[in-house]
Amino acid sequence: MGAEQINTVRRFNRTVSARVGVLHDRFLGRDRPVGEARLLWEIGEHGQTVRQLRERLGLDSGYISRLLRSLESDGLVTMEPQPGDKRVRTVLLTDAGRTERAVLDRRSDELAGSLLAPLNAAQRARLVAAMAEVDRLLTAATVTMEAVDPRHPDAEHCLRSYFTELQERFEAGFDPALSLLPDAGELRPPRGLFLVARLHGEPIGCAGLKLPPDAPAEIKRMWVARHARRLGLGRRFLTELEGRAVGHGRDLLRLDTNKALAAAVGLYRSCGFQEVPAFNDEPYAHHWFEKRLDRGGEWQG
Amino acid sequence: MGAEQINTVRRFNRTVSARVGVLHDRFLGRDRPVGEARLLWEIGEHGQTVRQLRERLGLDSGYISRLLRSLESDGLVTMEPQPGDKRVRTVLLTDAGRTERAVLDRRSDELAGSLLAPLNAAQRARLVAAMAEVDRLLTAATVTMEAVDPRHPDAEHCLRSYFTELQERFEAGFDPALSLLPDAGELRPPRGLFLVARLHGEPIGCAGLKLPPDAPAEIKRMWVARHARRLGLGRRFLTELEGRAVGHGRDLLRLDTNKALAAAVGLYRSCGFQEVPAFNDEPYAHHWFEKRLDRGGEWQG
DNA sequence: CAGATTTCCTGACTAAGGTCAGGCAAATGG
DNA sequence: CCATTTGCCTGACCTTAGTCAGGAAATCTG
The missing domain is CATH 1.10.10.10 (Winged helix-like DNA-binding domain superfamily/Winged helix DNA-binding domain)
Known part of the structure; x- marks a missing residue:
């Protein structure tokens, strides 16, 4: 800076x-x-x-x-x-x-x-708008991200919220039993990891990374609480996970997602993910993406 | 609000x-x-x-x-x-x-x-811009305006700075002896008034109002310190003086200015002043303005 | 059930922040 | 040149903020 x-x-x-x-x-x-x-x-x-x-x-x-x-x-x-x-x-x-x-x-x-x-009316409007922006970005800067065990209460809180939201937003609802859900072991070292974002100690978002020995790294269960959106957390999760995947020697990252999650689809594209043919049988997925990771490069979210 | x-x-x-x-x-x-x-x-x-x-x-x-x-x-x-x-x-x-x-x-x-x-680079840039805006407007909100005697040290400080600046900016310099300068009595009750703007106690701007018994009210010697510009003080001075002129039963306000002061000319126009033919012999003036005051109305700067 | 741990509470103590009344010296005003 | 005012300083005093060590009750652990 x-x-x-x-x-x-x-x-x-x-x-x-x-x-x-x-x-x-x-x-x-x-x-x-x-x-x-x-x-x-x-x-x-x-x-x-x-x-x-x-x-x-x-x-x-x-x-x-x-x-x-x-x-x-x-x-x-x-x-x-x-x-x-x-x-x-x-x-x-x-x-x-x-x-x-x-x-x-x-x-x-x-x-x-x-x-x-x-202040006069025009100045007031400008001040209030600028304050909202400062508030939003300072809040974003306060959010911490930490890898935790998927069984941690904060992690489970996020996952419950995530499933509830999928159920509301998917056209046909969401039944975990039908989906390709990684078990906790797949999102825990050495087979993967699970990040939780917190604001003032409260969990407000999560993202999992699968690191299967025989397949590319894969992002699972990325979620951000409604009141914490528009803080750039999605992008920050992606940046963080890319860095960690590279740290584990991976050069390809992939994920699948549902068409109901339009904002997420937009985020993946804008972060450099390319749409590819289906690489799994996830019944709830409509889009599959992958991104080639530059092992020596820099990541700026 | x-x-x-x-x-x-x-x-x-x-x-x-x-x-x-x-x-x-x-x-x-x-x-x-x-x-x-x-x-x-x-x-x-x-x-x-x-x-x-x-x-x-x-x-x-x-x-x-x-x-x-x-x-x-x-x-x-x-x-x-x-x-x-x-x-x-x-x-x-x-x-x-x-x-x-x-x-x-x-x-x-x-x-x-x-x-x-x-924060990432884009967020940083936005945060810094918003902070600058908040800073600017909060500073503007801290400025006080007070009527003082034109012989008050703060008033004299502003007037000295004002003349110095005219000398620098007018093509042919500025010689107070040639100009139609109101004496202090004309900018002191009951024949007029003189406002000083202060930031943290420091004088940063002034504006005088002549209230001659036999002629329209007239604005004189409006000046804002260089480091205090872009805070909307000029507009605030005009609003304040209009209100005071109305308070003294006036319905017309006029002023003259030099073409070198382009920002001021723009300000007068945008505050509703109309250019009129010369109403005095001020040798340093190129523009003469007047504004009809609405005695019952509202003034929002 | 004994011992360890957790949760909150109490007493003793300290530093920092701040107020108020009065005092001294220099300056000012008749 | 004397009385008043101004500007700063000192001593006495108070509240707030915060730390630390230990203690009683409830709970957990082996």
């Missing part, structure tokens, strides 16, 4: 820390410590376990306990042991807590309004 | 506080308190007075004094009384201070890099 880009980002960081960051905290925590306000916010409508809060906010267990005690003594939250494991405690908002949270909500609106207020 | 806009801004605030705000502070202040790091940064190459630092950072006088004492005892800054007013003290970086500041500088680069790193 160029020095000019770095400078723009620096100017942005500076302006935004001053205009948004500081105000954000001051606004939110006007009559209570910022820590408590953030906590109150994170508890949300449906309650959270102490553990979840600790992970979200990245705070010390003792510290968070103290904050909760303070909110509790102000009558904003109640705590109750979780049925099933009485060590774990669930935090719930009381009515007063909900009211207080609504105040934070309103302040957040006010802050947003105060940023737009001095 | 719509609820959709507010929501986009809120999402932006949230993402950006988490990704930029927090990191910004942690990065900068890795081995010294954040307050000291920010202060060290603000002192800059050329030194600052204590007062300037206090205003920039919005901190208590006692607190800032203490921070300075701490930096001084670490050998990073020296303080010396200002010649002319020995109550005022100027803070200067020592060599050690400059070195330390360079470290902060490098960290700031690293942070910027870390935001871009996970």
Whole structure:
């Protein structure tokens, strides 16, 4: 990345820390410590376990306990042991807590309004559009990708969501029993691998790579959660898998897909995959693609 | 502004506080308190007075004094009384201070890099462009406009800069003695007014309005500092002055300008000013404009 | 069932951030 | 030239944020 880009980002960081960051905290925590306000916010409508809060906010267990005690003594939250494991405690908002949270909500609106207020309509529209773009791309930059075992809870969560979505989108529904499904062993080293993408710890996408000893590498079960689309994750999965296939000495990558998944078909084409005749009997596939991998080259998604 | 806009801004605030705000502070202040790091940064190459630092950072006088004492005892800054007013003290970086500041500088680069790193080239370019836009518009939203006496130091600073620029840009230079210059009395209530635009307290633009009892209202000496252009300030000045003219019961606004100021001419046209025959003998004017003001209407810049 | 582990809580402690009242020296205004 | 104001500094004090070590209860493991 160029020095000019770095400078723009620096100017942005500076302006935004001053205009948004500081105000954000001051606004939110006007009559209570910022820590408590953030906590109150994170508890949300449906309650959270102490553990979840600790992970979200990245705070010390003792510290968070103290904050909760303070909110509790102000009558904003109640705590109750979780049925099933009485060590774990669930935090719930009381009515007063909900009211207080609504105040934070309103302040957040006010802050947003105060940023737009001095601008005219045309400037506002441009600012909002640019903010949406920054938000989208910074979010994309926060997504992590990690190889996990296909039996990992996050992996299974993604696979369930994937099958559910296929069922909804395929004209004739989707019955796993009829499909050529790789078993978990095929997507686990040494016979393959399975990637999970996460945003703030939540699984939001997956992709498997089969590395059969006697056939070309093959991409299976690529999926991205609905709310995480348009972040370039599909392209990033492909880039990542291509790199890993090359790392395993492969020079050909292939995949099959269904015509209902138009966006995916477009993605494969734009990433350099060529349509080829069917190379398997997958009943749910309408298109088969392959891409020759350049072993010495570079991959820029 | 719509609820959709507010929501986009809120999402932006949230993402950006988490990704930029927090990191910004942690990065900068890795081995010294954040307050000291920010202060060290603000002192800059050329030194600052204590007062300037206090205003920039919005901190208590006692607190800032203490921070300075701490930096001084670490050998990073020296303080010396200002010649002319020995109550005022100027803070200067020592060599050690400059070195330390360079470290902060490098960290700031690293942070910027870390935001871009996970993205591919196309995404990076889009993110940087959107950040520049957000930066520009948030900066624009931070500019304040205030009516001041034309003898106010900030007003005089703007006028000096204005004349200097005319001298550079007019083909034949600019000699104030030949021009029809309003004296300060004409740009001060009740015979007129004078606006100064400021960014972080620094004057960055001005515009005067003459309100002669026997002639139409007239705009004089509108100027925007070079580094503050493209923020929509010219348009904002015009909107503000139109509103004030209407407030004084006027229904016609006029102005003259020089052909060398092409951007200004374009601005006047796009804001609804019509070119008219010369209404004065200003030797430096090539264009004369007027705009009829709608007394009951709305002005959206 | 004994021992280890997990989950949350408590007490003790520290650093950082920040406010407030007053004080001294220099400058300013009658 | 005296009273007031300005600019900065100091001491006393407070809250918030955060860490660390250990402890009680529930749960898991062999």
